Structure formats: structure tokens, C-alpha cells
Amino acid sequence: LQKIKKLAKVSELFLKNKELIAIDQDPLVKPAKKIGRQGSVDIIARPLSGGDVAICFFNKSNKNKEIEYELNDLKEDAYLNMSRTNSAEVHDLWTDEIFHRDTIKASIKPHGVKVYRISLNSYEI
Numbered sequence: 001l002q003k004i005k006k007l008a009k010v011s012e013l014f015l016k017n018k019e020l021i022a023i024d025q026d027p028l029v030k031p032a033k034k035i036g037r038q039g040s041v042d043i044i045a046r047p048l049s050g051g052d053v054a055i056c057f058f059n060k061s062n063k064n065k066e067i068e069y070e071l072n073d074l075k076e077d078a079y080l081n082m083s084r085t086n087s088a089e090v091h092d093l094w095t096d097e098i099f100h101r102d103t104i105k106a107s108i109k110p111h112g113v114k115v116y117r118i119s120l121n122s123y124e125i
Helices: 002-016 020-025 071-076
Strands: 033-038 041-047 053-059 064-070 090-093 098-100 103-108 111-117
Touching: 020 111, 033 064, 041 064, 053 064, 053 103, 064 071, 103 111
Parallel strands: none
Antiparallel strands: 033 041, 041 053, 053 111, 064 103, 090 098, 090 111
């Protein structure tokens, strides 16, 4: 019963997260795709309208994982159509933290995810 309550709470967090819903309902309507892997962490990204990109790190292991991802790696994937990544606004969609740097560093719980929205429009290269 406790696992069901915990699952219900996690589901509620998903359903109430307006930023995640906005990514799901983005008008560009391009699907996400796996763009890489760091050990047992899959890296999944989706181009969004307005030139933004959503990126998700999915830890498939039973242990906490630390990741470090260079945003310049995103421009190597033509599907994402991202040509400039020197300075970006990175929005952590779970914590609502916004930071400006060219690297994402995160700790991901077992079987957990971290999701970010990357915006480049207001930055010069």
C-alpha cells in the first residue's frame, strides 16, 4: 500500500508540472529521440518551438549516477537543429532552478530522470 501511495504522489508531480506538460504539448510536435548515453544513463532530447530543446537524463541502473553533459554536444545532432550553444539558460523542470552555463551537472537517483529545458534565444555567441 505504501508503494501505491508513493507512486500516486510521483504521478501527481508529473500531472501538476506545467513545464513538463508544455514540452509534451509543444506545437513543433517533433518526437524525442535518444541522442547518447553516459554509462547506464540514456540521454534523450526533443527540439521545441522557438529553438528551445528539452533534454532528459534517464538513469537505468540501481545506483545513484552523477552526470556531466556539455551543451555543445547538442549541436552535433542535426535533428535538434541547434547551432549555437555557447551560453544558455538551463531550466531544471523538477526543482525550477534556472542557471546559465554550458554544462549540466546532476545526480540522478536509481531509475530516476532529470529533465531540462534549454533556451538559447536571448544569448549572444
